Amino acid sequence: MTEAALRDPDADDMTAWRRHFHRCPELGFEEFRTSAFVAAKLEAWGYEVTTGIAGTGLVGRLRFGRGGPRLGLRAEMDALPIQEATGLPWASQLPSKMHACGHDGHTAMLLGAAQRLAAMQRLDTDWNGTLHLIFQPAEELGGAGGARRMMDEGLFDRFPCDAVFAMHNYPGRPVGRFYVREGAFMASSDRAVITFHGVGGHGAMPQLATDPTVAAASTVMALQSVVARNVDPQTAAVITVGRLEAGRTYNIIPESAELELSIRALQPDVRALLERRIHEVAAGQAQAFGLRHTVAYERGYPVLVNGGPETALAVRVARQLHGDDCIDADATPLCASEDFAYMLAERPGCYLMIGNGDNGHAGGVPTGPCSVHNPSYDFNDRCLDTGAAFWVALATEFFHPTA
Template sequence: MHATISPQALIDVEGMTQWRHAMHRHPELGFEEFRTSALVAQCLRDWGYEVTTGLAGTGLVGRLRFGSGGKSLGLRAEMDALPIEEATGLPWASALPGKMHGCGHDGHTAMLLGAAKALAQQREQGVDWNGTLHLIFQPAEELGGAGGAQRMIDEGLFSRFPCDAVFAMHNHPDQPARQMFFRTGAFLASSDKVHIVYRGKGGHGAIPHQAIDPSLPAAATVLALQSIVARNVDPLQSAVVTVGRLQAGQTYNVIPEAAELELSVRALTPEVRELLARRIPEVAHGQAASFGVECEVAYERGYPVLVNTEAETRLASRVARQLFGEDQVMEDATPLCASEDFAYMLQQRPGCYLMIGNGHNGHAGGQPSGPCSVHNPHFDFNDGCLGTGAAFWVGLAEAFFSDDFRSTPISYVSPTPHLRKESP
């Protein structure tokens, strides 16, 4: 038999909401997701998955087999929170000072759990699919170059759990709730960190000629760095060089011994990334030479450019159109200069990283407060997206594992839990 998606029967929105709120109240930082990992593992076991824990410490994979043989599909969600003091005032706000789910990973994990439950029910109903589903719950996405995706790969993720394709979904703040965003090729930027130290000679602020002031080349570098973006990078390409920290001295009348800069560097192509990696040290050392100070540059490579493959992105966008309608799908979404370590998985396997609109879901004092980005103390994942995200994962699995995925749209409106007014 061929089973079609029945959201009302299969997608457990109330369950997903409860799981998300439980995770939100107990956020865990990278490689500390013990409680979250245990919750996920227990749910998967209860639904009949083969569960392997301990990948990258707190990561785990749930395996579900359909029929005999066939293709293997990987769906990934991240579990970690951020070191931020939450200020939403919501009933399910973080109970742990200085930690919160400020990027929506609680929602991503809950959506994949909801899909996991529905897919297990699909198998019990005897769907005529052939293949193996791997649900990848990853730790430590927020830790930059030391994140959980590469560590899971290094510990044998794809050799132990072969995947013909991998997919992941992230919420998209301040975009229409439940709208789906896709893009073939580069979708998210690389992310590198640069630490520059200028060393001079300290002295009294009243006799600067007897000192060598390192704050001057530091200040000049802040401006000169933007000439790289303006004059070295092709105007039709994207590059971001952000000076996130500039620090020199302790008081007003002392010329310091050293000045420091920390940069966030992002690009949407490997070529531009390499150009920045060459020119930033050149500019830094050039400024040091012009002011007669010493210079040290530490260039830390972070996440690579995230590149979606064409066939898998077409498949994912087709599923979204057929489930939710043409007006809910943007197939050529604008690339973003945010970064993601799912890029490492896409370097190993074909696949697609997609986004789901989160609406204006900022909160303060327990009430909606309008637009809000991720990594903000007022951010909250929109519960109204849970049913849509889970239904998409179920539809994608059906399309991937079956040969007769429906060719006409079905009607589906995400059930909204009566826990708070949904943001637009």
């Protein structure tokens, strides 16, 4: 390794990396160029790099001394199938592919930390432990995505971790401010498809048909009562009917109607309750309207649960870096979901958020806060140095605690 390879990166380095990833987004399990870029950087800085985990995933390993604790830091690499509308100079160069969730920034932040930690490993002989940097593919693909597949391929057997951490940007919150909480922090995410099977017919002779659209419409309304009347009002739960599909033209009663649902919960027992009630509501509606029905229910990400000691460590590190007011240690849980939940189900750890500020753009002009998964979204490069510094400080405290 040369001194140049190990020099401390500044925000400009990470910004260049982030915008490179943004220009060339890759969807889940297609992150070949991104993975190769990350692997080349890690190898140049002295990491032991293992590629090909879950196809395009990789792990960089750095050893400090002998033995000691084992730390995992994870970032995602995949983009979304969205046509970008920001108009920024570094906008996606590929049609219908876009880094609309900030994974380009998460990868760049972890790379910046990786370079700093490699320099520290060379110079500091007081540390003992092993650092595993996990660059994951396909976070956006739901239950069949990258975290589950990496684990199925022996991630934690091959790269043991005593604790794992990950970070995500938080649009609309002050840049660089951290948000976290012990316990349930992000929701489970399930999907259901309810299909009503009737008898088609002429729209002018409904008495000769059995109309599934009426049952579908009634079910949309009946499902609203599940959260409103079956779930404790102090407990978060969501049932969203994202798709209702029936028929092809105005004067034909169709043979079937289909609803597609997104289901979220912050507690396992509430998750089970929602699943049971959705089956019961669908069955009741089918019986009421004289139809057959089917429910295809798919469980996706579990509830993401942060461990107590690991959350306390993250809070302590953030406050050491930026003062007591830089972190909300009792942040409101989110009903969005994250496949890092799978990793936290097998290893203790913590998932936290970093404020992304006013990050929306249109025609290259800032528009204010903008949600992720939006064609006008862009990761805020002002987060990069703060995020990388947090990872470095977390590793420092983990391997060489001061408390």
